[in-house]
Amino acid sequence: MDVPNRFRIETLDDATWILTCAFIIFTMQSGFGLLESGSVTVKNEVNIMMKNAVDVMFGGLTFWMVGYGLGFGDEPGANPFCGWGDFFVHANSSELGWTYSKFFFQSSFATTATTIVSGSMAERTRLDAYIVFSMLNTFIFCIPAHWVWAPGGWLYEMGVIDIAGAGPVHLVGGVTGLVATLMLKPRHGRFTTDKNEQPAMGSPTNAILGMFMLWWGWLGFNCGSTFGISGLKWKLAARSAVTTTLASVAGGIVGTMTSYIFKQRRFDVGYTINGILGSLVGITASCALAKPWEALVIGVCSSLITNGVCELLSKLKIDDPVGCVGTHAASGMFSLLASGFLTEKDELTDAMQLDRIRPGLVYSGDFRQLGIQALAVVSICGWTVVTSVVFLKLIQVTVGLRVSLEEEIIGADIVEHAIGGVFYNKKTRMIESEQASKEEPDIIRHYDQPIATMHRRQSHVYGRRFSTQSGSCKDSLHYQLPVSLSDEVDVSEKNSPLTLLKNIMNWCKTRKNPVLFSPKDYVTPNLPISHDNEIYDLQGNLPYPSIPSCKYVEETNRDNITVTYV
Secondary structure, three states: OOHHHHHHHOOOHHHHHHHHHHHHHHHHHHHHHHHHHHHOOOHHHHHHHHHHHHHHHHHHHHHHHHHHHHHHOOOOOOOOOEOOOOOOOOOOOOOOOHHHHHHHHHHHHHHHHHHHHHHHHHEEEEEEHHHHHHHHHHHHHHHHHHHHHOOOHHHHHHOOOOOOOHHHHHHHHHHHHHHHHHHHHHOOOOOOOHHOOOOOOOOOHHHHHHHHHHHHHHHHHHHHHHOOOOOHHHHHHHHHHHHHHHHHHHHHHHHHHHHHHHHHOOOOHHHHHHHHHHHHHHOOOOOOOOOOHHHHHHHHHHHHHHHHHHHHHOOOOOOOOOOOOHHHHHHHHHHHHHHHOOOOOOHHHHHHHOOOOOOOOHOOOOOHHHHHHHHHHHHHHHHHHHEEEEEHHHHHOOOOOOHHHHHHHHHHHOOOOOOOOEEEEEEOOOEEEEOOOOOOOOOEEEOOOOOOHHHOOOOOOOOEEOOOOOOOOOOOOOOOOOOOOOOOOOOOHHHOOOHHHHHHHHHHHHHOOOOEEEEHHHHHHEEEEEEEEEEEOOOOOOOOOOEEEEEOEEEEEEOOOEEEEE
């Protein structure tokens, strides 16, 4: 099969370019991990990072075994639906540079398509089930990749425009994430508790840092998709860099201003992150073909679509913790469709062998290119929905997809990884300490720490070994901010920033000794048992089965403010 120049490495510079871009794309795994772990509660942040490692390990293995062959194999048997050959990728010395460079580049795309899904499945998915899914998701990705990018793929032959993976990567990942979150159902308490009790971002700083890493990685994603810099390709790479940057700038501004308007003059972190990432997805399909003003328009529209879809899903009580459906599915669809509106052929399109494409609707009044793009959206969505439902349902009835209620409430960091020196025994359904001695098997010491650190540890160290069938604690387990108990203080004054800062300072001054929790410190609360798995519920707050009630220690500082520690 004759491979067109777009996919042929003609010089050493081409190979160096795509390998370097693939290295940059690989760093996006760190960005996804930080973004997702920062967006969920602290009791699941380590588990999220582990899942991003799983994507590379197990997804990379299956892509080497069968994924690359089904996506880009060009041996006899390849057809418009799927490729054939190059299974268990290897090559002789004459083809080694071309084959291995392309394999490594496409494997970075495959793992990205899988890691997108982990955000929608966050905080309630079994790790062993996710490992199986990461292996199977390679199959979901590689077939649309063949349609769009491989010579002979049916969408490729029709002239579909998708330079950097709006369809095979982002649309596939986003739609799979939507199917997964619908099958898993919302997290416990996500839409049933008071709005003020909703789980907050565990670390907005990590989420923003992850966004920056993704922003950086996207330049490799889009610029590297020119598949070289020889001939005129270096100009396409330069144009990709400009359009990618301008789209993200426009999307970020719109996301920030949208938050300012609709969030009571607050600059919401989530809106800004989703605005930037959504616009990066939006420019992905036409990054090497768009003009600067077109990139700005695409960035603005993508940002509005992303944040709008995220809000709509929340209204529909569809739990997407990181917003991957709005960011990747919705903006991925728009990215493909925008290419049918705004594309204009020029002398540079020949450098990527895009001679089959036609001018977009805005420039020609012809609906043909838009129709091809819409057909790509429908076919990729249909394929993804069917295959993801089959695979996820298969995992659900065999391995089991969702964790139990008590494991979800305890958090995957303890249940799956024994973070904090304690671990959850799945046989006895008890929390046990790895640090317990024979003399004091049930004692865990909590040393004086800054408030931020205490807050981050509150879901990692719960106390003595205790049965999951009794005991309950509030979400703020290890500390409570000191407040005045006097009725003479106005409520608004108690909640003011100055009062809060003063209370924190007083708290730091009075806390000098470590708190020792011993077995006699725990009592079983005399609370009514709910009908849901016989779990105690404390004043409407999120219950923690297997966490015992803790001893309250009261101290009075020099300002006669009573401080309560648990």
